[in-house]
Amino acid sequence: MLYIVSLILALIFLVIGIVRINIHPFFVLLLAAIGYGFMTGMDVNLIISSINDGFGGIMGKIGLIIFFGVVIGTILEKSGGALVIANSILKKIGDKPIHLAMMLTGYILSVPVFADSAFLMMNSLNKALSHKAKVPYAGTTAALALGLTATHVMVPPTPGPIAAAGILDAQLGNVVLWGVIISLLSLTTCYVFATKIAAKINVPYRLETIENPAHLPKLWNSLLSIIVPIVLIILKSIFDYPEFNLQQNVLYPFIAFLGTPMIALFIGVLLTLFLPEKLDEKIYSASGWLGDALRIAAPILLITGAGGIFGKMLQNSGMATVITENINGINIGLFFPFLLAACLKTTQGSSTVALITTASIVAPILPALGLDDSFMKTLTVLAIGAGSAVVSHANDSFFWVFTQLTGMNIRQGNQIQTVGTLIFGLTAMGLIYLTSLILN
Numbered sequence: 001m002l003y004i005v006s007l008i009l010a011l012i013f014l015v016i017g018i019v020r021i022n023i024h025p026f027f028v029l030l031l032a033a034i035g036y037g038f039m040t041g042m043d044v045n046l047i048i049s050s051i052n053d054g055f056g057g058i059m060g061k062i063g064l065i066i067f068f069g070v071v072i073g074t075i076l077e078k079s080g081g082a083l084v085i086a087n088s089i090l091k092k093i094g095d096k097p098i099h100l101a102m103m104l105t106g107y108i109l110s111v112p113v114f115a116d117s118a119f120l121m122m123n124s125l126n127k128a129l130s131h132k133a134k135v136p137y138a139g140t141t142a143a144l145a146l147g148l149t150a151t152h153v154m155v156p157p158t159p160g161p162i163a164a165a166g167i168l169d170a171q172l173g174n175v176v177l178w179g180v181i182i183s184l185l186s187l188t189t190c191y192v193f194a195t196k197i198a199a200k201i202n203v204p205y206r207l208e209t210i211e212n213p214a215h216l217p218k219l220w221n222s223l224l225s226i227i228v229p230i231v232l233i234i235l236k237s238i239f240d241y242p243e244f245n246l247q248q249n250v251l252y253p254f255i256a257f258l259g260t261p262m263i264a265l266f267i268g269v270l271l272t273l274f275l276p277e278k279l280d281e282k283i284y285s286a287s288g289w290l291g292d293a294l295r296i297a298a299p300i301l302l303i304t305g306a307g308g309i310f311g312k313m314l315q316n317s318g319m320a321t322v323i324t325e326n327i328n329g330i331n332i333g334l335f336f337p338f339l340l341a342a343c344l345k346t347t348q349g350s351s352t353v354a355l356i357t358t359a360s361i362v363a364p365i366l367p368a369l370g371l372d373d374s375f376m377k378t379l380t381v382l383a384i385g386a387g388s389a390v391v392s393h394a395n396d397s398f399f400w401v402f403t404q405l406t407g408m409n410i411r412q413g414n415q416i417q418t419v420g421t422l423i424f425g426l427t428a429m430g431l432i433y434l435t436s437l438i439l440n
Contacts, residue, residue, distance in 0.1 A: 119401055173259070333370055
């Protein structure tokens with residue numbers, strides 16, 4: 001009981017510290033981990049080693065992966081590559097199925113570009129196309145936002161899912177593959193919501209002039225930095241499947257190296273350097289685009305490291321044994337990480353924080369939950385992602401970007417963004433659970 005009470009108190013402190021007192025999540029996670037260690041009677045030396053091993057271990061495993069993912073997104077956005085991708089998608093799909101166009105554009109853009117930035121970039125196009133197609137602006141905006149949310153919480157190389165996969169030691173290629181499948185299927189209910197329900201809400205808007213930069217990169221060049229890393233990671237996962245017996249193939253050493261997530265994303269970074277018109281100090285200096293990427297990545301890396309500390313503290317305290325004894329025979333499985341992530345998302349607002357914190361708490365107790373085989377680890381990452389979408393409301397920065405940029409009031413934001421993310425998260429969790437029943 002002491003372990004359970006200590007964990008509950010640590011989680012309450014997390015919520016109050018982040019939401020009410022507005023302390024940076026890194027410090028709240030670190031203090032919660034240390035407090036939990038003392039409350040459960042851990043030896044001082046064990047607490048210190050948990051901090052060092054937890055932070056160092058997780059940074060060594062996924063720190064560079066997260067940073068490289070942020071660099072790719074930053075350069076794509078600043079070079080205009082992301083805008084080129086968006087325009088191409090809209091051109092191919094056309095302006096008639098505008099809801100589908102906006103949803104798929106958001107879905108693809110949110111892989112390399114943070115959802116807030118992608119929404120800022122796409123909103124003007126969304127207004128123009130809504131006006132041209134004579135469809136309600138609220139419906140297309142809902143489609144765009146939910147498309148952005150889907151990949152933001154479920155598809156690497158977005159930082160949150162990458163961090164969760166690393167913490168749980170899930171195969172990244174499998175997370176990418178199943179993340180794409182589950183998130184795309186989950187958007188079917190979101191599409192109905194956007195076209196049939198959100199579209200009925202009247203949101204007046206004013207058209208803005210879209211300024212085209214003098215130089216934009218080629219489409220194929222823009223896509224390479226996203227597609228090549230993903231293909232390499234998936235190829236490595238295919239070669240690693242024991243059933244395929246490809247380890248003896250002459251290509252295996254090359255695929256095994258190039259498909260390692262860190263190397264694959266580093267190749268993506270190198271490919272983005274061909275996007276700007278000229279490679280100069282504006283790109284590679286400490287005050288340039290790479291410096292901007294580092295400033296964006298730093299908080300995510302620190303929060304991820306603190307999450308690793310929390311997870312290590314739980315592991316070293318013996319929490320897994322306690323959980324095993326208390327939930328033995330209770331078939332809670334995938335619903336535990338989903339509900340925990342949903343609680344953290346709803347109370348503190350950040351999907352990335354919810355993903356990392358939940359993964360850190362769940363990692364030591366995967367065997368107790370029956371989620372420790374390779375496939376179930378993949379589904380656990382996705383269940384956490386689904387939970388981290390539920391729900392976006394007033395404590396979520398994206399909620400305010402969504403409402404302020406579109407001119408919606410709080411009530412309209414709740415009707416569209418809050419309800420929409422709830423629908424997405426519940427649909428995704430339902431599909432994940434069905435997948436576990438059928439394939440596991």
